[in-house]
Amino acid sequence: ELKLVESGGGSVQAGGSLRLTCTASGFTFDDSDMGWYRQAPGNECELVSTFSVIDGTTYSADSVKGRFTSSQAAAKNTVYLDMNNLEPEDAAVYYCAAGSTPYPITGENCPNYLMDIWGDGTLVTISS
Numbered sequence: 001e002l003k004l005v006e007s008g009g010g011s012v013q014a015g016g017s018l019r020l021t022c023t024a025s026g027f028t029f030d031d032s033d034m035g036w037y038r039q040a041p042g043n044e045c046e047l048v049s050t051f052s053v054i055d056g057t058t059y060s061a062d063s064v065k066g067r068f069t070s071s072q073a074a075a076k077n078t079v080y081l082d083m084n085n086l087e088p089e090d091a092a093v094y095y096c097a098a099g100s101t102p103y104p105i106t107g108e109n110c111p112n113y114l115m116d117i118w119g120d121g122t123l124v125t126i127s128s
Contacts, residue, residue: 009122022096029053035102038092045110093121
């Protein structure tokens with residue numbers, strides 16, 4: 001079974017940091033791009049950050065640029081999302097996803113058709 005599992009979510013004060021981990025089982029990220037998406041209650045699914053295991057390029061949404069970074073662990077089946085200077089608006093369920101089209105999307109919930117494999121999500125809450 002091809003599966004992604006997120007971990008590292010939790011509650012943190014505004015201004016704090018968290019590292020989310022996404023671990024793949026049944027496959028490695030050799031041929032995939034990775035996307036981190038999030039969805040807050042009442043909001044649409046939002047692309048936060050991407051990482052290409054093919055060429056190492058990364059992307060961060062304007063809302064998190066300079067604060068969030070995707071990277072790959074030495075283990076080929078693990079990627080990270082480092083989140084710094086967290087703001088109350090960052091509170092959401094965060095999902096990692098694997099596929100070839102890690103693009104921004106509108107009008108959809110997470111998970112959705114854009115990516116091939118999704119994790120179940122990990123909750124991040126921010127206290128001010």
